[in-house]
Each structure stands twice: as structure tokens, then as C-alpha cells.
Amino acid sequence: MPTTYRAVMLTKKGGPEVLQVVELPVEPPGPGQLRIRVRAAGVGATELIMLTGGYLYAPKIPFVPGYEVAGVVDAIGAGVAGFEVGQRVAALTVYGSFAEFLVREAEHFLPIPGGVSDRDAAAVILNYVTAWQMIHRVAKVQRGQTALVTGAAGGVGTAALQLLQLAGVKTYGAASASKHGLLRSLGATPIDYRAGRLDRLARALEPQGVDYAFDAVGGSNIGLCISAVRRGGTVVGFGFVGAESALSKLAMFANLFIGARLRGRRGTFYGITALYRKDPKPLREDLPKIFALLAEKKINPLVSHTFGLLEARQAIELLAKGKVEGKIVLVSS
Numbered sequence: 001m002p003t004t005y006r007a008v009m010l011t012k013k014g015g016p017e018v019l020q021v022v023e024l025p026v027e028p029p030g031p032g033q034l035r036i037r038v039r040a041a042g043v044g045a046t047e048l049i050m051l052t053g054g055y056l057y058a059p060k061i062p063f064v065p066g067y068e069v070a071g072v073v074d075a076i077g078a079g080v081a082g083f084e085v086g087q088r089v090a091a092l093t094v095y096g097s098f099a100e101f102l103v104r105e106a107e108h109f110l111p112i113p114g115g116v117s118d119r120d121a122a123a124v125i126l127n128y129v130t131a132w133q134m135i136h137r138v139a140k141v142q143r144g145q146t147a148l149v150t151g152a153a154g155g156v157g158t159a160a161l162q163l164l165q166l167a168g169v170k171t172y173g174a175a176s177a178s179k180h181g182l183l184r185s186l187g188a189t190p191i192d193y194r195a196g197r198l199d200r201l202a203r204a205l206e207p208q209g210v211d212y213a214f215d216a217v218g219g220s221n222i223g224l225c226i227s228a229v230r231r232g233g234t235v236v237g238f239g240f241v242g243a244e245s246a247l248s249k250l251a252m253f254a255n256l257f258i259g260a261r262l263r264g265r266r267g268t269f270y271g272i273t274a275l276y277r278k279d280p281k282p283l284r285e286d287l288p289k290i291f292a293l294l295a296e297k298k299i300n301p302l303v304s305h306t307f308g309l310l311e312a313r314q315a316i317e318l319l320a321k322g323k324v325e326g327k328i329v330l331v332s333s
Helices: 045-051 118-139 155-166 177-185 198-205 220-228 246-262 272-278 281-295 312-320
Strands: 004-010 019-025 033-043 068-076 088-092 101-105 146-149 170-175 189-192 210-216 229-238 266-270 303-308 327-331
Touching: 019 312, 033 088, 033 118, 033 312, 045 312, 068 101, 068 118, 088 118, 088 272, 088 281, 118 155, 118 210, 118 229, 118 266, 118 272, 118 281, 118 303, 118 327, 146 155, 155 170, 155 210, 170 177, 170 198, 177 189, 189 198, 198 220, 210 220, 220 229, 220 246, 229 246, 246 266, 272 281, 303 312, 312 327
Parallel strands: 146 170, 146 210, 170 189, 210 229, 229 266, 303 327
Antiparallel strands: 004 019, 033 068, 033 101, 033 327, 068 088
């Protein structure tokens, strides 16, 4: 057993260049903990926010980022039952998974079933559970209804399109024209948000308005999504993409919660980490459902790029360009 392991450390606020590969001591798991050997870790927009120091649930810098992980149990702490060395497991980590080893409380880990690769397991934890919970726990969609998804070519967007199709919802996806082929392949009708006002483009297709809008929160988009939704419909905002200042966040939430209500719509915000910290039970119930859909090949996490486990800097540099379709995953060699 090695005495040290390598990890990618966020050393200070800045761009991807502040991510540095470091060596850390291998620690035994404490009571109630597992140590896992990391096999795959997802990369997403949250890591970009962490670089700025503006992510609410990140620890103080310096720390090892990495929001979601798939790996193999390497050591088991005292008092832990239900796991065995060599078992494949996954977790929503929020931070810590850009590393060769990870120690965390056992309660966070769930088994990865046969038929699901480590890469795909890591690719779905954040994006697909986010999409599933927005669709089924927050919006409570019904078969035959209609939905608009913004940021539709991104990780959560492509997950939402697939899960909405499985739920029997007619879906419209907002993305640039170059990504419309991808949206069509996922069963959505594409909308080029650069071709005009999003609400008018959506209502040209659904004159009464869509039943739901799922918006990757971006300030001005919220108002357009409210207008695209019929009276009595629901707008779900998620994430903090595009909301850079405290003032813009305040305006965004005021529009989502108060503006939507004044216009006869329901506005709500969903954040996977806030929900998980409040109550881990929904994720523990929903992630196995996602894994089952993966094993049955009913969903396909669109992994557009893979990098080595310690190449997080290169992965985030690519993500920052804004041209990634689907998901980036780091994998061990």
C-alpha cells in the first residue's frame, strides 16, 4: 500500500491554471468511513464556480475539487456494515474526487450495479439525479405535457431531455443552432435562442405556452421562461450559471419566486446539494433508479470527452470554452 497519493488541488482563486497536482498522505478510514480508490470523477460547471471561490458548499481554499465519484472500496472503517473491500461504489461528494483516493463517511456511498461502467456511473450522479428530481420531485410532470429546457445541450440539459422523453413529455430544447442535431437525436424539438426572444420562439410552437420550463439559471432567461410557460404552469430554476454577482442573484430569485407568482405561474428553485444536505434520502432513492435505467440502456450519458484522473485542469479549460456537449469525465488508467 502506498503512503502517498496524487490529487488535483485548488490552490487559490483564479482560472484553471490554479489547479495543481500534489501529493498527499494516504489516511486510514476513521470510524464510520470508507476509503475508496477513485476510478472515475465527473467534471461540471460547478467546478468553474469553485475556481472563483463563490460556491456556497465548497470548503475553504485550498481543497481538492470533484463533485461526483465512482470507485472501489479500498479500506473499511470501524463500525461500517454493508460494504466489502473491492466493491464498486459511487457518491455525490461535492468536493474531493479529483484524487487517486478518497476517504468519506460510508453513508454517502451507494453500490454500482453490474452492467454500469465506472465512467457512466460518475457521469450520471450529478446531472441525472438533478434532472430526475427536478422533473419528478419538483415539477411532478405528467405524460402528454410539454416542457422547455434551456442549456439543453449541456450535462443537465441532455439528461433532462432523455428523462422527459421517458416520462412521455413533449420537449423543446433551447441551444445554439450547431447543437440542434444533438437535441433532435434526444427526441426534442430544438429552439435557436439566438434567433429571437425565447418566449416568442417557444410560443410560436406552443401558442398556449408550455407546461414547464427548466432553466439553467442565467438572470434574464428567467423572465423569458416565465413568459414561455402557460398560466398555471411551472418554472424550475437550477444552478447558478450566468449569475455572477449578489445583485444579479437577488434579481433572479425575485423574478423566479415573486415575478412568476404575480404572472400566474409557479416559480421554484432546485439545488441538488442543498436538498442532499437537508435530507440525503431522496438521492439515495433516486440514484439507484438512474443506475437501473443505465443498466437497461434506457438512458445514455453523453460523455463527450474523457481525460486522465489527474488531468482536471485540462478538462476544466475545455469546459470553460462553453462548447462541450454533454459531460466530461476523468478516468483512472
